[in-house]
Structure formats: structure tokens, C-alpha cells
Amino acid sequence: MQKQSVSDCLDPFIELCKKFDLKITPQRCAIYKELTQAKNHPTADEMFTIVKKEFPNISYDTVNRTLLTFAEIGLVDVILTKGGPRRFDPDMENHHHFHCIHCGKIVDFYSDEFDNLGIPDHIQDDFTVYTKRVVLNGVCQKCRKKKGFRDHGIAIQNKK
Amino acid sequence: MQKQSVSDCLDPFIELCKKFDLKITPQRCAIYKELTQAKNHPTADEMFTIVKKEFPNISYDTVNRTLLTFAEIGLVDVILTKGGPRRFDPDMENHHHFHCIHCGKIVDFYSDEFDNLGIPDHIQDDFTVYTKRVVLNGVCQKCRKKKGFRDHGIAIQNKK
DNA sequence: CTATTAAATAGGAATTATTCCTATTTGTCA
């Protein structure tokens, strides 16, 4: 598969920046480019390390601030994790999260049923909803097998 | 309305502690009692301030550690908020969250449709799910009216 | 009731993440 040219890649980003009167700086472009290629859910610090290869004297504050700006304009989602720094989710397609409350791991998954949920009317009256995500909290198999793990025994069971 | 006696209130808590081999310390009891009366979603620091009235020399670490322990045994949920300390949610009934990405406010709401969602089979294979919560991210009316606010224009609309 | 033991606690220090501050640079627009 042929990789898109950089200018093609950046076009929608430049559009978006103009819409929000954000200046198109090389720092923002570099962060955007790395973000579109990011797998999983990078932290600001991880993004800083990655972008610094291309941009050796970029500052951490710029990376973090830029990611927060991107979140405001709907380019990324912010994921908050227990016991760790916040992460940025560049996948803006409908998806959902499983969150292991022991190791903190977050796993994306997809579900048409979840995607098709409506927003309750009383919410639409009071709030403008940008994203809708089902978050499942629980324990992954790896943690379940750890020594000393004890279930609190209130797992959700599907109706048969 | 007559308030329940303290021993009545604490019975289910003591049961739970025994189930998990947690010692029933006066600190834990005090934190539990205040937690059941908490409105909204207190932070560890807020709980510390409240509990200290009854327990002047309790330490912050104990309050925070205890709340995390309570989360592990399913007594509270942990809510992570952008731009602020984590909060604890003592309402373990089915409920869902609207989260304002501007001011960080979290509003509980209830929805039978959301409660009745099943868990996808491929998730149940790999994870034990304790809680299922729909999180709506967006902007509340108050923030929407703020000067300088600009919509990024990708709000979710219900199908008619 | 007492002794034993592992768990829990208090207090403070250390660490980590995030935000703030300010001088300087840079993108945008006329």
C-alpha cells in the first residue's frame, strides 16, 4: 500500500486549525503526524519522546499543551487512568473501553449494539454530547490469575 | 425519618471486610460511614477533611489508601477527571456519567436502556466485568454560554 | 486474658504529573 504524501496527510489537519484559528506551527504538525500513527494510547511524555526525534528542542509543555488543544477541537480523546498519567486516544471512531482495575490496562473494543445507543432526551436538553463510550470496569485474565487475587463476586452476567 | 443505628449501618460493611480478610479498624469504619453519606463524588482530600472531624489524627495516606482498598472490593468506584484529583463514587447502583470536557463537571444520570445493554461475548471470554457505565463526553450549558466558547461541531444527534 | 503476629496506621519524605511563568520567537494578516 502506498503511503499518502505528507501534504495529503496534513490537509484535513490544516483545515481544522484554520476553523479554530489555531496557528499552523511546525510543532503542531509534527505532533499531529505522530499522533495519527500512534498505536494504543500514548501519554504526553511518550509523545514527547517520539516527537523529540524529529524536533529535538521541542519542550514537554508544548507537547502536553498541544495534545490538550487537540482534545478541545475533537482531534483526540483524553483517557484518564487510575494510577498513571493521562493518555490520549487518537482513534476517534466509535469504540469502547475495557479497563482492568488491577493493572490499569485499557483495551479497545467495538460493538454495534453500543454504537447504536441513543442519547436520553433529558441529557440532550442540558448537554451537547460529543462522544459516547461504554466503559467496562473489571479484571483481565492475567490479573485474575495472579497470586492472591480475590474476586469480589459481583461480576455482570448476561441474561440467557 | 429515623436514622438507622450505627451498628445497623455497619453490618454489611463488616461482612464485606471479613469476606476479604480486612481488619475492621475504626479508621475504616469512619471512612465508610462518611462515604455512605457523601453526595456527589468526593476526592480523597475532601474525605480526609470530613473524616478528620471525627478522627482528628487520621492521616491523608490512610484515607486515600482506604478508599483505594474500598474500590478493590467493589464498595466504591473510581472516577478519573481531567484536570483534577480522582474522585470516588459511592453510588454503586447502575448509573452513567456525563462529563463536561470544559469545566470537568461530572453529572450522574440513569437510563434503563443503558442498564440493559449486554456485554459482548468476546469481552466476557477475556475479562470479568464488574461495572458497565456509559460515559458521555461533551459540554454543559454553562460552558457553552461562556465567552469565547466554540463548538467543534461534531455533536451526536439521535436518529429520528 | 494474654501473647503473638501480620496488617494497618501516622507522619513525613519522595516522586510523579501537570501547570504556570516569562522572555523570546514565530505565524498571520494588513
Next chain:
DNA sequence: TGACAAATAGGAATAATTCCTATTTAATAG
């Protein structure tokens, strides 16, 4: 090209959370 507001780098400050260790305490068995 010049003016100006926005953005940045670098470091300092703040805030939240976790860690460390000596001491205390709840649970257990004798």
C-alpha cells in the same frame, strides 16, 4: 515588510499520589 497576538522553550512551582519506616492495633490461638 511590519505589527501584533499567539505560541514556544525552559525552568520553576504546584498538586496529587505514593512510598518509607517506626509504631500501633486487630485478630487469632493458647
